[in-house]
Amino acid sequence: xxxxxxxxxxxxxxxxxxxxxxxxxxxxxxxxxxxxxxxxxxxxxxxxxxxxxxxxxxxxxxxxxxxxxxxxxxxxxxxxxxxxxxxxxxxxxxxxxxxxxxxxxxxxxxxxxxxxxxxxxxxxxxxxxxxxxxxxxxxxxxxxxxxxxxxxxxxxxxxxxxxxxxxxxxxxxxxxxxxxxxxxxxxxxxxxxxxxxxxxxxxxxxxxxxxxxxxxxxxxxxxxxxxxxxxxxxxxxxxxxxxxxxxxxxxxxxxxxxxxxxxxxxxxxxxxxxxxxxxxxxxxxxxxxxxxxxxxxxxxxxxxxxxxxxxxxxxxxxxxxxxxxxxxxxxxxxxxxxxxxxxxxxxxxxxxxxxxxxxxxxxxxxxxxxxxxxxxxxxxxxxxxxxxxxxxxxxxxxxxxxxxxxxxxxxxxxxxxxxxxxxxxxxxxxxxxxxxxxxxxxxxxxxxxxxxxxxxxxxxxxxxxxxxxxxxxxxxxxxxxxxxxxxxxxxxxxxxxxxxxxxxxxxxxxxxxxxxxxxxxxxxxx
Amino acid sequence: xxxxxxxxxxxxxxxxxxxxxxxxxxxxxxxxxxxxxxxxxxxxxxxxxxxxxxxxxxxxxxxxxxxxxxxxxxxxxxxxxxxxxxxxxxxxxxxxxxxxxxxxxxxxxxxxxxxxxxxxxxxxxxxxxxxxxxxxxxxxxxxxxxxxxxxxxxxxxxxxxxxxxxxxxxxxxxxxxxxxxxxxxxxxxxxxxxxxxxxxxxxxxxxxxxxxxxxxxxxxxxxxxxxxxxxxxxxxxxxxxxxxxxxxxxxxxxxxxxxxxxxxxxxxxxxxxxxxxxxxxxxxxxxxxxxxxxxxxxxxxxxxxxx
Numbered sequence: 001x002x003x004x005x006x007x008x009x010x011x012x013x014x015x016x017x018x019x020x021x022x023x024x025x026x027x028x029x030x031x032x033x034x035x036x037x038x039x040x041x042x043x044x045x046x047x048x049x050x051x052x053x054x055x056x057x058x059x060x061x062x063x064x065x066x067x068x069x070x071x072x073x074x075x076x077x078x079x080x081x082x083x084x085x086x087x088x089x090x091x092x093x094x095x096x097x098x099x100x101x102x103x104x105x106x107x108x109x110x111x112x113x114x115x116x117x118x119x120x121x122x123x124x125x126x127x128x129x130x131x132x133x134x135x136x137x138x139x140x141x142x143x144x145x146x147x148x149x150x151x152x153x154x155x156x157x158x159x160x161x162x163x164x165x166x167x168x169x170x171x172x173x174x175x176x177x178x179x180x181x182x183x184x185x186x187x188x189x190x191x192x193x194x195x196x197x198x199x200x201x202x203x204x205x206x207x208x209x210x211x212x213x214x215x216x217x218x219x220x221x222x223x224x225x226x227x228x229x230x231x232x233x234x235x236x237x238x239x240x241x242x243x244x245x246x247x248x249x250x251x252x253x254x255x256x257x258x259x260x261x262x263x264x265x266x267x268x269x270x271x272x273x274x275x276x277x278x279x280x281x282x283x284x285x286x287x288x289x290x291x292x293x294x295x296x297x298x299x300x301x302x303x304x305x306x307x308x309x310x311x312x313x314x315x316x317x318x319x320x321x322x323x324x325x326x327x328x329x330x331x332x333x334x335x336x337x338x339x340x341x342x343x344x345x346x347x348x349x350x351x352x353x354x355x356x357x358x359x360x361x362x363x364x365x366x367x368x369x370x371x372x373x374x375x376x377x378x379x380x381x382x383x384x385x386x387x388x389x390x391x392x393x394x395x396x397x398x399x400x401x402x403x404x405x406x407x408x409x410x411x412x413x414x415x416x417x418x419x420x421x422x423x424x425x426x427x428x429x430x431x432x433x434x435x436x437x438x439x440x441x442x443x444x445x446x447x448x449x450x451x452x453x454x455x456x457x458x459x460x461x462x463x464x465x466x467x468x469x470x471x472x473x474x475x476x477x478x479x480x481x482x483x484x485x486x487x488x489x490x491x492x493x494x495x496x497x498x499x500x501x502x503x504x505x506x507x508x509x510x511x512x513x514x515x516x517x518x519x520x521x522x523x524x525x526x
Numbered sequence: 527x528x529x530x531x532x533x534x535x536x537x538x539x540x541x542x543x544x545x546x547x548x549x550x551x552x553x554x555x556x557x558x559x560x561x562x563x564x565x566x567x568x569x570x571x572x573x574x575x576x577x578x579x580x581x582x583x584x585x586x587x588x589x590x591x592x593x594x595x596x597x598x599x600x601x602x603x604x605x606x607x608x609x610x611x612x613x614x615x616x617x618x619x620x621x622x623x624x625x626x627x628x629x630x631x632x633x634x635x636x637x638x639x640x641x642x643x644x645x646x647x648x649x650x651x652x653x654x655x656x657x658x659x660x661x662x663x664x665x666x667x668x669x670x671x672x673x674x675x676x677x678x679x680x681x682x683x684x685x686x687x688x689x690x691x692x693x694x695x696x697x698x699x700x701x702x703x704x705x706x707x708x709x710x711x712x713x714x715x716x717x718x719x720x721x722x723x724x725x726x727x728x729x730x731x732x733x734x735x736x737x738x739x740x741x742x743x744x745x746x747x748x749x750x751x752x753x754x755x756x757x758x759x760x761x762x763x764x765x766x767x768x769x770x771x772x773x774x775x776x777x778x779x780x781x782x783x784x785x786x787x788x789x790x791x792x793x794x795x796x797x798x799x800x801x802x803x804x805x806x807x808x809x810x811x812x813x814x815x816x817x818x819x820x821x822x823x824x825x826x827x828x829x830x831x832x833x
Contacts (some may be wrong), residue, residue, distance in 0.1 A: 005539050028697060044533040059705045059706070059707075059708070059709075060705055061772070063704070063705070063707075064598070073800040084781065093654065114796035129729060131702075132706070134703070136701070137663075137665060137701070138661070138662050138679060139703060142661070142662065143704065152631070203657055217746075226678075226679045226680025227679075227680075229796075229797070229814070231680070232663055232678060232679065232680070233678065253574075266567075266577070267574045267575075267577050268577050268578075268580065269579055269580060269581050269584075270581075270583075271580065271581070271582050271583070272580065272582035272583070272587055273581065274582075275582065275587050279750070297674050297675055298676045298678070298685040299675070299676055299678055302609075302613055305609070306606060309602055309605060309618055310607065313597075313598040313599065313601065313602045314598075315597050317591050317594055317595055317598075320590060320591070320594050321587060321590065321591060323556060324556075324586075324587070324590050325582070325587070326558050327556055327559050328583075328586070330560065330563035330564065330567065331563055331580070332567060332572075332577060332580070333563070333567050333571060333572070333577050334568075334569050334574040334576075334577050335564050335565060335567050335568050335569060336530075336569045336574075337564065337568070337569075342661065345560060345564065348556070348557070349557055349560070352813040353553065353554075355555060356549035356552060357549070359545050359548075359549065359598065359601055360542065360545050360546075360549075362598075362601075362602070363545065363601050363602065363604065363605030364540060364605040364606055364607075364608070364609035365537060365538060365541060365604075365606075365607075365608030365609040365611075365612060366538060366542055366545065366603045366605055366608075367605075368543055368612060368672065368673065368674050369538050369669070369674060370698065370699060371674060371675070372667075372674070372700040379623050380611070380797075407634075434578065436528070436542070437528055437669065438528065438669025438670075438698065440633065440667065440698050440699070440708075441700075441702075442701040442702040442707060442708075443707070443708040444708045445708045445709065446619070446708065447696070461693065466807055473769055491574070501533050508643050521545065521577060521579075522576070522577035522578055522580075523575075523576055523577065523578060523579055
């Protein structure tokens with residue numbers, strides 16, 4: 001072979017000025033995994049505090065723990081990790097392109113992300129922040145903690161998200177290889193494309209909102225604090241107008257990964273390609289119209305609640321179509337239960353629970369009791385961790401051989417999956433019940449009768465932790481000592497598997513000609 | 527299990543259980559199929575190169591969508607109907623003012639009695655809480671009653687319940703409000719009607735504010751010179767006369783109509799130019815920073831009783 005692979009070309013410093021989408025993807029991956037580890041440490045600390053009803057840490061310290069856990073996991077891990085890390089690496093390859101449309105912008109968006117993340121992380125050493133990741137006013141205006149640093153960090157990271165989204169949209173429209181029609185694009189590309197639309201349209205709103213918050217704190221302009229003549233509920237509208245669509249920024253890319261992994265490990269054509277592709281767009285569209293369901297008991301007008309509850313119910317339809325189609329894809333397949341597939345099946349298992357418990361919260365009268373309790377905490381962890389993180393881990397294991405040219409150790413992969421999957425359910429299933437019994441979220445101390453369920457939950461968090469530590473260990477090990485990966489270890493049909501593992505700097509020596517869809521498995525009917 | 531201690535609790539439990547069973551069955555079907563396929567079509571039993579070429583089935587997709595659409599619409603309508611019941615307090619409700627502060631609850635009864643973190647109510651008597659906060663957002667939550675409502679500074683929100691079980695029921699704060707959030711605990715004490723009357727007699731109508739809010743409101747009305755521009759009859763001075771206006775709709779400059787409730791009166795005191803009644807000049811000064819929350823409450827009680 002004439003070219004060195006992308007990992008080896010150039011020296012160490014060439015990574016910092018690289019415009020190669022694969023390298024930028026790897027740098028994002030590393031950065032996001034570091035934040036996953038930090039966010040995870042705070043998660044463990046939260047669960048340690050809640051092991052017993054009384055205080056272990058002080059209330060102020062605990063309040064900072066859950067704020068950091070939420071803010072780090074949301075803004076520095078879950079939002080960027082699939083689009084910016086795996087998407088950056090694979091989106092161009094999957095459509096037969098040599099890079100994204102704007103490679104320099106791509107590198108800029110990485111540095112902007114790091115800048116924003118460092119700004120926010122600076123708050124860790126300047127006294128922390130205790131508002132929760134939602135920054136609700138007027139509390140966030142009156143607290144003495146470092147709200148300004150964190151919200152400015154979120155503001156800056158928002159630009160990174162917008163630029164990445166824009167880059168991906170243009171890439172999908174302009175750089176598809178000859179013959180790569182929209183309907184021949186892998187579903188992961190559809191998912192990233194739908195996500196990019198939300199990133200570009202919704203993210204500016206959180207930017208403006210955090211800026212208004214900073215102006216109110218610094219200059220005393222009354223937007224949100226009633227003492228200054230502002231309206232605290234207005235903040236919630238602004239915040240959720242971004243943060244609800246952002247939930248789909250988090251989950252759609254994971255759904256894309258599941259579509260890839262299920263087909264490859266079932267050796268079947270995807271069931272209902274168009275339904276899955278268009279349901280991503282449908283979800284992206286509806287996601288803009290349901291933010292008010294976070295505010296059913298805020299004093300919002302009853303007719304707003306009527307509409308938001310109705311529209312929220314509609315989200316169930318495209319979501320259920322996807323779950324139905326993934327399951328149907330397995331029918332009469334040849335199912336290979338390797339680690340990526342185990343994570344994909346876990347996604348279906350956990351995300352179905354996450355989705356169904358969403359029905360409880362979308363029903364107005366039921367939400368009144370469940371709102372702001374542990375039921376909600378459990379629900380969004382089933383969606384975000386059971387959904388997005390499981391999807392990410394499926395993708396990470398699936399593409400690991402392509403990214404680094406090494407296989408991860410399969411047996412350790414399965415053991416680690418077992419700990420994470422079981423640990424997850426042990427942690428979060430009891431929380432549904434805690435919430436129904438009326439334990440509010442963000443509670444530093446709780447009543448005696450909640451003790452047992454909380455202890456089960458804490459033990460679960462240790463199991464998850466064991467799984468992740470094992471995973472980090474074997475992934476690092478495999479980089480150096482793992483078995484060399486073949487070009488196509490899973491026998492997949494999408495374009496990335498026709499390249500060497502790892503790919504060369506320019507991906508394709510010749511631009512590929514695409515003549516069929518990405519899932520042509522099985523015996524063709526005549 | 528949580529006790530059903532209010533007339534509203536049962537509705538919640540019924541709908542919750544129905545959604546639960548629907549969810550459990552759907553979950554069992556999807557995950558059952560998934561696990562069955564994973565075993566039945568495992569690679570050890572199936573040649574990976576001889577899987578059938580199936581690309582989808584529109585009728586099945588449409589049936590699943592339509593079926594689910596019907597179910598979620600039933601859940602939606604059911605949730606809405608029950609929710610409407612949570613909104614509308616019966617007209618014979620006992621009205622109690624709630625002021626949330628970091629980190630305790632203050633309850634003020636019509637006669638001026640004031641309790642902290644303890645709400646004594648009679649059994650089977652509808653109670654309406656008119657709530658506001660003096661600092662950040664709190665949320666009034668009684669799990670045994672299945673009711674919850676955010677308590678927002680600068681405005682009033684309401685919540686009602688009819689307790690059906692004697693004894694004590696926890697009040698929790700459900701909206702994160704800082705250091706003492708998890709210690710912002712109160713208690714609803716439900717007693718018999720006779721005991722309630724007894725309690726009223728033995729508990730003095732409290733020194734804290736030292737005044738019956740209606741009388742205090744009356745004093746404030748002249749102290750703050752409200753009477754310069756507003757008559758307590760229906761007579762027009764600079765501003766409208768206030769007799770019998772409470773709860774009635776009025777047309778504003780610009781043609782919109784608004785009900786004159788607690789929020790309207792508060793807003794008119796704090797931002798008088800926001801909603802000016804048709805036919806009157808925007809002449810009223812703001813009382814922002816002049817009146818305390820307690821004083822605003824007292825004025826509202828006074829105006830409410832001008833009838």
